[in-house]
Amino acid sequence: MAELNANIPEGDLMEKWTKLKSSMPLVNPANKRSIEVIVVGSGLAGASAAATLAEMGYKVKCFCFQDSPRRAHSIAAQGGINAAKNYQNDGDSTYRLFYDTIKGGDYRAREANVYRLAEVSANIIDQCVAQGVPLAREYGGLLDNRSFGGTQVQRTFYAAGQTGQQLLLGAYSALERQIGMGKVEMFTRHEMMDVVVIDGKARGIIARNLITGELERHFGHAVLLGSGGYGNVFYLSTNAMGSNVTAAWKAHKKGAFFGNPCYTQIHPTCIPVSGDHQSKLTLMSESLRNDGRIWVPKKKGDDRSPIDIPEEERDYYLERRYPAFGNLVPRDVASRAAKERCDAGYGVGKSKLAVYLDFKANTERYGRIEANKQNLHNPDKETCMRLGREVIKEKYGNLFDMYKQITGEDPYELPMRIYPAVHYTMGGLWVDYNLMTTVPGLYALGEANFSDHGANRLGASALMQGLADGYFVIPLTIGAYLSKEIATKAIPLDHPAFVEAEASVKGIVDQLFAIKGTKSVDHFHKKLGKIMWDKCGMARNAKGLTEAIAEIQQLRKDFWSDVRVPGEANEFNPELEKAGRVADFIELGELMCIDALNRNESCGGHFREEYQTEEGEALRDDENYAYVSAWEYKGDVTFNLHKEELKFGNIKVAQRSYK
Amino acid sequence: MSTGNMNLTLKIWRQKNSKTNGKLVDYKLSEISPDMSFLEMFDVLNEELISKGDEPVVFDHDCREGICGACSMYINGRPHGPKEGVTTCQLHMRSFKDGDTIVVEPWRAKAFPVIKDLTVDRTAFDRVIAAGGFISVNTGNAQDANSLPIPKVQADSAFEAAACIGCGACVATCKNASAMLFVSAKVSQLAQLPQGQPERYRRVQSMVAQMDAEGFGNCTNTGACEAECPKGISLENIARMNRDFLSAKFVSEESI
Numbered sequence: 029m030a031e032l033n034a035n036i037p038e039g040d041l042m043e044k045w046t047k048l049k050s051s052m053p054l055v056n057p058a059n060k061r062s063i064e065v066i067v068v069g070s071g072l073a074g075a076s077a078a079a080t081l082a083e084m085g086y087k088v089k090c091f092c093f094q095d096s097p098r099r100a101h102s103i104a105a106q107g108g109i110n111a112a113k114n115y116q117n118d119g120d121s122t123y124r125l126f127y128d129t130i131k132g133g134d135y136r137a138r139e140a141n142v143y144r145l146a147e148v149s150a151n152i153i154d155q156c157v158a159q160g161v162p163l164a165r166e167y168g169g170l171l172d173n174r175s176f177g178g179t180q181v182q183r184t185f186y187a188a189g190q191t192g193q194q195l196l197l198g199a200y201s202a203l204e205r206q207i208g209m210g211k212v213e214m215f216t217r218h219e220m221m222d223v224v225v226i227d228g229k230a231r232g233i234i235a236r237n238l239i240t241g242e243l244e245r246h247f248g249h250a251v252l253l254g255s256g257g258y259g260n261v262f263y264l265s266t267n268a269m270g271s272n273v274t275a276a277w278k279a280h281k282k283g284a285f286f287g288n289p290c291y292t293q294i295h296p297t298c299i300p301v302s303g304d305h306q307s308k309l310t311l312m313s314e315s316l317r318n319d320g321r322i323w324v325p326k327k328k329g330d331d332r333s334p335i336d337i338p339e340e341e342r343d344y345y346l347e348r349r350y351p352a353f354g355n356l357v358p359r360d361v362a363s364r365a366a367k368e369r370c371d372a373g374y375g376v377g378k379s380k381l382a383v384y385l386d387f388k389a390n391t392e393r394y395g396r397i398e399a400n401k402q403n404l405h406n407p408d409k410e411t412c413m414r415l416g417r418e419v420i421k422e423k424y425g426n427l428f429d430m431y432k433q434i435t436g437e438d439p440y441e442l443p444m445r446i447y448p449a450v451h452y453t454m455g456g457l458w459v460d461y462n463l464m465t466t467v468p469g470l471y472a473l474g475e476a477n478f479s480d481h482g483a484n485r486l487g488a489s490a491l492m493q494g495l496a497d498g499y500f501v502i503p504l505t506i507g508a509y510l511s512k513e514i515a516t517k518a519i520p521l522d523h524p525a526f527v528e529a530e531a532s533v534k535g536i537v538d539q540l541f542a543i544k545g546t547k548s549v550d551h552f553h554k555k556l557g558k559i560m561w562d563k564c565g566m567a568r569n570a571k572g573l574t575e576a577i578a579e580i581q582q583l584r585k586d587f588w589s590d591v592r593v594p595g596e597a598n599e600f601n602p603e604l605e606k607a608g609r610v611a612d613f614i615e616l617g618e619l620m621c622i623d624a625l626n627r628n629e630s631c632g633g634h635f636r637e638e639y640q641t642e643e644g645e646a647l648r649d650d651e652n653y654a655y656v657s658a659w660e661y662k663g664d665v666t667f668n669l670h671k672e673e674l675k676f677g678n679i680k681v682a683q684r685s686y687k
Numbered sequence: 688m689s690t691g692n693m694n695l696t697l698k699i700w701r702q703k704n705s706k707t708n709g710k711l712v713d714y715k716l717s718e719i720s721p722d723m724s725f726l727e728m729f730d731v732l733n734e735e736l737i738s739k740g741d742e743p744v745v746f747d748h749d750c751r752e753g754i755c756g757a758c759s760m761y762i763n764g765r766p767h768g769p770k771e772g773v774t775t776c777q778l779h780m781r782s783f784k785d786g787d788t789i790v791v792e793p794w795r796a797k798a799f800p801v802i803k804d805l806t807v808d809r810t811a812f813d814r815v816i817a818a819g820g821f822i823s824v825n826t827g828n829a830q831d832a833n834s835l836p837i838p839k840v841q842a843d844s845a846f847e848a849a850a851c852i853g854c855g856a857c858v859a860t861c862k863n864a865s866a867m868l869f870v871s872a873k874v875s876q877l878a879q880l881p882q883g884q885p886e887r888y889r890r891v892q893s894m895v896a897q898m899d900a901e902g903f904g905n906c907t908n909t910g911a912c913e914a915e916c917p918k919g920i921s922l923e924n925i926a927r928m929n930r931d932f933l934s935a936k937f938v939s940e941e942s943i
Contacts, residue, residue, distance in 0.1 A: 083826060096853065151827075154830065160880050164846075167842075187846055190754065202826070598704075603737070
């Protein structure tokens with residue numbers, strides 16, 4: 029089994045990437061034409077990697093389970109993308125973005141990777157603008173920025189509340205351009221079912237054509253996974269219904285270590301659950317915390333309408349607890365604070381599992397500014413509110429509409445009710461500095477890898493990382509591997525490893541149909557989600573995690589003896605797709621609990637109730653846990669822990685404070 | 688599992704695959720909550736069908752927050768149902784009444800063949816984009832983003848066109864199954880930006896040629912597409928595309 033070597037280049041932190049770029053082995057154009065690269069996933073990471081590699085001359089095959097690469101879930105990212113451009117002249121720099129990201133991640137990310145991310149962040153904005161991505165602009169024609177959590181500068185670029193959509197459509201157009209030129213072969217409605225490993229190297233995949241059900245063998249000199257995160261292990265999350273861990277999990281079972289599986293991000297501002305029928309949760313962008321103030325009533329069980337509760341009877345608990353960052357504390361801190369208030373009995377709404385996000389104060393403030401611009405002196409409150417609403421509408425209109433549509437309440441009149449929900453997973457396949465997993469030739473990009481966000485991701489950094497990996501990192505680092513593969517000829521698809529991998533996939537599909545049980549796939553998925561949310565969610569403890577592991581093991585047995593998969597294998601069958609994904613989620617859920625139980629400290633999104641400061645903040649144990657947990661699959665849902673020690677040479681490790 | 692009090696009759700298009708004929712099949716549902724989304728109501732139906740040993744209804748859906756463009760049901764004769772400015776996943780059952788009969792069909796267009804039940808093949812849209820819906824810039828060559836100021840009004844207008852989610856409601860609602868609104872949105876986005884100028888006339892010609900090759904119908908300026916677009920894409924885009932397409936014949940040095 030591979031050694032855990034992060035392959036971090038020698039030299040000063042600030043020199044590492046620059047030096048590596050100029051010394052990285054290259055592949056000459058003639059050789060690139062005969063090298064094939066498989067990309068699984070077509071979101072920001074996958075699409076940008078596939079397009080860029082094709083531009084460079086590699087033969088690329090790209091796979092997605094959606095009907096079009098444009099529908100990958102990156103499309104739903106709302107708020108923005110960070111970049112150290114310092115366009116606002118507010119003291120931003122590459123180092124500051126690096127520092128904020130390491131601190132935001134609670135000192136559990138790898139310094140070298142994060143510094144590189146900060147370095148290339150500015151190139152991403154340039155690239156996207158060149159592609160025609162319509163980012164928001166000021167009247168002078170220059171790009172606009174806004175604030176996001178965990179920072180004190182304005183470095184977030186955005187396109188209304190649809191930043192992910194616009195960036196993905198940019199990457200998608202670059203990808204479609206290569207498809208049109210015949211340099212990328214696109215396989216939509218295809219799901220990766222297994223990685224094919226030959227002589228220890230990733231050499232291809234088995235994919236299922238979701239329309240015909242046919243299993244296909246595809247060869248590649250290298251395989252890239254940009255298949256996203258695993259938030260749907262919780263059943264209810266802000267992820268798309270189809271988002272899944274299957275590609276990453278199959279890779280894990282073929283030898284790729286899984287890094288920090290217990291680090292999940294619970295986003296503080298989502299629309300609360302309304303009933304048992306709910307199939308997914310909807311995010312209200314973090315950008316709303318620029319102008320929304322979060323509060324609960326000071327009195328327990330106060331049932332008055334929020335507009336009837338006077339100012340002095342409101343507890344703006346984030347502003348109270350964290351005066352320096354206020355409503356813009358990082359997500360993990362904001363989520364826990366909301367949970368703390370609700371658990372203490374101050375929650376609002378029917379379920380009492382919600383807090384208010386209130387725009388009134390800033391609406392009035394904007395109104396006053398507008399009135400001033402229009403030369404209205406001493407405007408009354410009504411006028412201010414009317415003018416202010418127009419400003420708010422321009423900034424957040426689509427989010428307000430979405431809220432109203434889902435809840436039936438008008439957020440221009442009443443404060444929003446919000447509650448934390450599963451949003452993102454910092455954990456993922458362990459990768460070295462070159463983004464290669466522990467299986468040579470198998471890479472993981474974007475949310476699918478574990479690399480840059482430590483134990484908590486800052487807002488607007490996911491889009492940055494996905495595009496950094498795809499546009500700027502992998503196209504270069506993959507050269508180190510492929511330059512040694514130029515003599516490798518395409519391996520025939522009747523190679524025993526392909527035959528065996530396909531047979532094993534077929535075996536699983538047949539087994540799922542053979543159960544003919546009594547419960548639907550969703551039944552098991554919901555059960556898994558409830559265990560994970562209750563015992564491996566915003567707060568965890570040893571007792572709960574131990575119980576969860578036993579419950580998940582039982583659930584796995586029940587699933588494999590009582591699930592009902594209707595229809596047939598050789599047709600379009602979404603229930604079969606779900607069944608395969610949920611089977612993988614059940615195994616992953618167990619590993620997440622094992623990892624959370626192993627980590628006897630609190631850090632970022634991983635909050636172990638046993639380890640907290642007197643003020644209820646996360647209490648790290650740097651002496652014993654300043655490492656990445658990298659889990660090796662040992663067969664039969666058992667795992668071995670490997671550790672990658674985290675060394676901090678350029679940043680002072682401290683108790684994280686946003687006070 | 689449902690908690691509401693609405694009773695509904697559904698008439699749903701069932702079709703095993705692209706080679707067989709389909710038909711409308713009746714289903715009764717009870718105890719539907721008005722807070723459910725239309726797709727969650729379908730989840731309830733499918734759960735019932737599975738427990739009875741029947742085959743669930745296949746439909747496209749993914750993000751369930753109105754942005755991926757996957758959901759595509761033709762509800763009571765309107766794409767994405769009766770409410771304006773929303774996709775099917777954002778349509779809630781409170782938009783219907785207890786006792787309603789709801790007819791649900793797939794998108795109907797020659798260029799969007801049915802795959803199964805309510806799922807259609809919309810890859811024609813991708814091929815139209817591949818024909819020219821991009822700016823030819825390779826990764827790594829970009830100048831500083833602020834070296835190219837773009838007036839806010841122009842940038843906002845390009846953004847409004849770029850908000851298209853590629854769902855295909857415009858095609859589904861058009862009596863000619865024309866894709867002009869979709870194609871013009873992309874043409875318009877790029878035509879309004881300085882970055883899009885070098886390929887402006889080449890782009891419009893290639894994309895229109897591909898649109899025709901895919902078998903989409905002609906535009907007769909009825910405006911149903913604009914009325915049904917969940918993202919409010921404006922007919923002005925079609926006018927702009929037509930203008931560019933005509934100009935291309937005179938302005939462009941290359942004809943496609």
